[in-house]
Amino acid sequence: AQSVAQPEDQVNVAEGNPLTVKCTYSVSGNPYLFWYVQYPNRGLQFLLKYITGDNLVKGSYGFEAEFNKSQTSFHLKKPSALVSDSALYFCAVRDGQAGTALIFGKGTTLSVSS
Amino acid sequence: DTAVSQTPKYLVTQMGNDKSIKCEQNLGHDTMYWYKQDSKKFLKIMFSYNNKELIINETVPNRFSPKSPDKAHLNLHINSLELGDSAVYFCASSQEKRGELFFGEGSRLTVL
Numbered sequence: 001a002q003s004v005a006q007p008e009d010q011v012n013v014a015e016g017n018p019l020t021v022k023c024t025y026s027v028s029g030n031p032y033l034f035w036y037v038q039y040p041n042r043g044l045q046f047l048l049k050y051i052t053g054d055n056l057v058k059g060s061y062g063f064e065a066e067f068n069k070s071q072t073s074f075h076l077k078k079p080s081a082l083v084s085d086s087a088l089y090f091c092a093v094r095d096g097q098a099g100t101a102l103i104f105g106k107g108t109t110l111s112v113s114s
Numbered sequence: 115d116t117a118v119s120q121t122p123k124y125l126v127t128q129m130g131n132d133k134s135i136k137c138e139q140n141l142g143h144d145t146m147y148w149y150k151q152d153s154k155k156f157l158k159i160m161f162s163y164n165n166k167e168l169i170i171n172e173t174v175p176n177r178f179s180p181k182s183p184d185k186a187h188l189n190l191h192i193n194s195l196e197l198g199d200s201a202v203y204f205c206a207s208s209q210e211k212r213g214e215l216f217f218g219e220g221s222r223l224t225v226l
Contacts, residue, residue: 032212038155043118043204043217051212088155094212101147101159101170102215 002027004093006105013081014113021076021108023091030096033074035065038088038107047089050074051096061085081112117141120205120218127195128226134191135221137205145169145210146188148180151202151220163188195225 004025013019025031032051036044048059055067065076074091091105118139127133139146147170148160162170163182177193192199202222206215 034214036217041220043219044206044215046214046216049214090157096212101162101172103159104157107155
């Protein structure tokens, strides 16, 4: 069975400071890892993914994430937070085997203060 | 053009009624999904279709019935609505079973 954990319900950061949103996963096969962002009353927007290759993945809006196999983690990062980054962030995982669903974490609310 | 579009965006109905939500994607993807987001924002997969074939069917009450007339459309019909069905239902699509999902804007269902 696959699962994903986001240990923080909320992350608070000041504008201009670096941000990290944590994610750990469990999957029996090769992990395919994703980050999504959801603004209020909107659908989920894809930010970035890790399938294979370089452990540091760069995505939309200046976000990046680092895949760490030994720690089974895929933390989302950004060097300098913007107020407009405030939103709900979801980590998701699927087993590399075809046919398995994309499973989402419970989400982390990011609040960036000016 | 909206990539994944759902209708209606809002749906308010009484317990016991039957309702449908429609989804269309113009991305040329071959896999489509329905997810349910509850009041705590938790997202749960309900169904997935690949080229009109049902490939994922999670433990969802059989009052929920998906239908895929072609690979660009995936509709969700719900019979005998219950209060607990109130949620936001998201349609999504992906290029293949392993790819990233592209989501619609959601359909907020309120059962009174």
